[in-house]
Amino acid sequence: MTPLLQGMVTILVGVTACVAYFWLSNWVLDRVIFPARGPNAGRNINRANLVRPWLFLFPAIFVLGLYLAYPVVGSFVRSLFDRSGTEFIGLGNYIDLFNSSGFRVALRNNILWLLVVPAAATAFGLLAAQLTDRLSWGNIAKSMIFMPMAISFVGASLIWRFVYANNFDIGLINAVRGVFGAERAIDVLQIPFWNNFFIMFIMIWIQTGFAMVILSAALRNIPEETIEAAIMDGAGPFRLFFSVKVPQIMGTIVVVWTTITFLVLKVFDIVYTVTGGNFGTHILPSYMMNFMFRDDGRATAVAFVIMLLVLPVMVWNIRQARRELR
Amino acid sequence: MDNIAGRKSGLSWAVNLSVLALVVLWLIPTLGLLVSSVRDRDQIAATGWWMTPVPVEMTFRVRVAAPDEQQETDAGFVVEGNVLEEPSRAHWFEGGRGAVTAFGTRSVDPTEFAPGDSAELRGGGTLTVAADGSFRMVSDEGFGRPVNVLFQARVPPRITTENYDTVLTADGMDRAFMNTLTVAIPATVIPILIAAFAAYALAWMDFVGRGVLIAAVVGLLVVPLQLALVPLLNLHNQIGIGQSFMGIWLAHTGFGMPLAIYILRNYMVGLPRDIIESARVDGATDFQIFTRIILPLSFPALAAFAIFQFLWVWNDLLVAKVFLPSGSASQVMTVLIADDLIGSRGGDWGILAAAAFVSIAVPLLVFFTLQRYLVRGLLAGSVK
Structure with a gap:
């Protein structure tokens, strides 16, 4: 069959x-x-x-x-068991992990991801939502910014491999550098530490559309009177945005932020496709895949560390949901 | 309302321009991929995709099989012909397009001479290549062996589907495409029904423990997938499913369930109470209310979840890597690209671009035709 x-x-x-x-x-x-x-x-x-x-x-x-x-x-x-799954070793796997430099790098990178990606995607999304809000072609613009949502992480990584390519004739970044007189092409994915940010940007590129769609709906739901009153009182566009609109959609901003946070903790595809974790770019989900099929004890230990990172936000989420129920 | 009381916002220009910049920035990478996928692989190596409409200067090598073709004339032994018409190159210059911009006789310096110049050949004799590609080699003693002619020509841009042909036949994307479809459709359809019944119970039935269950669903919504991999693969192996399509359908059904219940419940709770109560008063059972009233009314939410789940399953790499066997018989596209093509075709940008585009074509189609439902579903999930 x-x-x-x-x-x-x-x-x-x-x-x-x-x-x-x-x-x-x-x-x-x-x-x-x-x-x-x-x-x-x-x-x-x-x-x-x-x-x-x-x-x-x-x-x-x-x-x-x-x-x-x-x-x-x-x-x-x-x-809690060793590689073969027969011998109980307590926290042995966790201790080994924290002693290995690879794990510490992955943990550091993951925390960077958690700090940067949700913040940047939400900020870009808010910016896009506000700017397109009353534009005649706003819906087309939104549709274009939203589009990366449909693309797989693997596809997106390939798309950005083109942009980052170590070659004047393929990589856009190097092409731009070439215009400004750079002599040799560089591989941005091999710059220690900063390469993480280039990889993160792929995720930000994907998630901005999500943030924009939700925040734009929230912006539309703001009562008109508050905006009218602010304008009457002489608030400029920036004041209007930061002091009147943003505080009123704070709840939604937090929801968007946490949703992207959860996603960041799951996504191993981007790192796996772009660098395979080389050049110090591993994050925990991709680091875990190093052990998958080889050492189940280590793999599950990494997975549980991810769970521990999620836990606080998860508890907060459940509380929020219960409050809404009442 | 920004321009209330005749104050037309002076920022209007700036807004239009910044949105334009944002849109361009967001689109350019994808555009680059699409353009690269239809370019000739030699041209990709020669110029950037943003130069696609412009003719490309490319270097070619032709071997002129001198001993057979030479004719003895008054001027000595002569070989004549046209470098642009050489069979393996001719597809570049169809209809007399293309022009030689330089030529040479040594591969270290293929642009040594300008068209029309006369070049000394190492084996004796001279070579002239004109701009239109016609060449003439003259030698007093005759040519003992073939001569390499290198030339640089301005080549018209070439748009081709060769990359797609290659990935779909030689690289197995056709098979992988069918496998992805095979994984995605059941993994989208099956969770919906199960989730719809549960969502109805959580939205409209009163029972002890409902609040706890809803909280549990919200909690499970964010359980990292990574936790499930090892225990479930072991479980599948124990009960004989192993790594198979059946295994991945079950896995996706499980992983999609919290989101399905969450979206559907949020939507169903918002349906008008009157309809449901009057149906109850008229003696309808819960089962009838669900199938006759709730399901048809919940169509937008069902569609939204179906789109989500379909995109998620189609685009998934992690679950496919773990729950499907690794052979090409059941490899899905994401795994094929990430595990095989990037390794074996790493420098072959045209092939990679075509493969990526094959894998994102269906999601893009779904996205642009059903965007309305997708947006509605997102909003149902997170905005109250």
Whole structure:
């Protein structure tokens, strides 16, 4: 069976199974276990309604539990064992990691990414949102800035490899340097420390569109009266933007910021494609892939360090969601 | 409102210009890729893609097979012909376009002589190449062996689909394209139904523990994928799925689930309460309310999630690297590019560009046709 055909069959089987599960389980609940007739009809309806949500939720909870909740525990447990997975070594993997210079560089770079990328993408996004806000061709401009969102990290990395190429006739950066009289082409991806920023810019390029779309919607939701009043009081455009508009969309700015932060902690594709982690550009997700398939103990330990970095923002996120529920 | 009370903003010009600059800055890299992918590989090496419309000066080498072609005349042995018409080069100069700008006889200095000059040949005799490519070699003793003629010519820009032909046939992008499609479609369709039922329960059914479950979904939304790789691959190996398409479909279903539930629940909660309550009063069961009312009304959110998930799965590298076997039979495009092409074709910019463009064509198409739903989905996810 060709894979594509297998895929089609899977879709058919999967969807049919889902529909059958939901329909049958509801039918069994209403007709067999708690039938809505006979002497206990009223009580049965109530009982059925107590059970029903869990019928609706069961497949999702099962999948979430198996594919996301279990791995958190599973990874942690695995990270306490050695490479073969048989010998318990406690925090040995973590100690080894913190003693290795490669890990410390990856951790430092990751913290740089966390500081720079969300901030820069949000700032660019806010700038683009405000500038395109009342432009006649604003929607076209937005669409163009938003476009990198559709491109894979691998594709984006290739696109920027062209820009960064160590060659006057391929790399735009070197071409510009050539115009200003540079003699030799340089490889910006090999400049120690600063090469990280060139790689980060790829991520910023992708995420700016996301930030722009959301912030632009937020800007439109600002009550007109506040802006009118500020203008009446003589506020200039900059004052208007920083003292009136930005404070009112602060909540959205924070949401955008945290969303990009989570993404930064997941993305290994860019570093992997652009430099493969060479020249001191590893970040934790790409560093982890060094151990994947080779040393599960180390790999899970790195993954758990990433989890620890996410944890504070995750807790904050959950609290925020609970507050909205109330 | 910025220009209230007749104060037409004086910044209008500056705004237009800065937006233009931003858009250009954002587009140029992608444009470079697209242009490079349709250029001839020799021209890519010769000039930057921004010079594509301009003729390129390129250096060629022709071997003139002298002993067979020479004719004995009064002036000695003569070989005549046209360097631009030599079969392996002729495709550059179709229809008499192109001009010789310099020529030479030694590869260290292919531009030693200007067109029309007479060059001394090392083996004896002289060589003249005219601007139109016609050459004439004269020697008193005759030519014993072929002579290398090097020339530099102004070549018209050449737009070609050769790079695409190469990546799609020789480099296996066609197979990888089908594999990506095979991964993406089921991994998009299957989570939707499961998530829709759960989202309905979380939005419109009252039960103990609902708040905790919603918080759990929000929490799981940000669990780093990296944690799941090792335990789940081991699990798949234990239950016999191993590295396979089935494994990656299941993995993507799991990883996409929190976002699906989150987006769909946020949307469903906003549906008018009256419709649902009056359906309840009329005796509709939850199952009927869900299939007849909620699902059709939630179409925008379903579409938004479907687009997200499709783009995410299509563009994914990490999950494909871990959950699919590494052979070419099931390699997806991102893995093929990142693991194979960059290594084996690292300096072949035209091939890389074509491969990248093949892999981003479908997402771009989806993006530009369905952008409306995508934006709506983003907003449903993060703006209240």
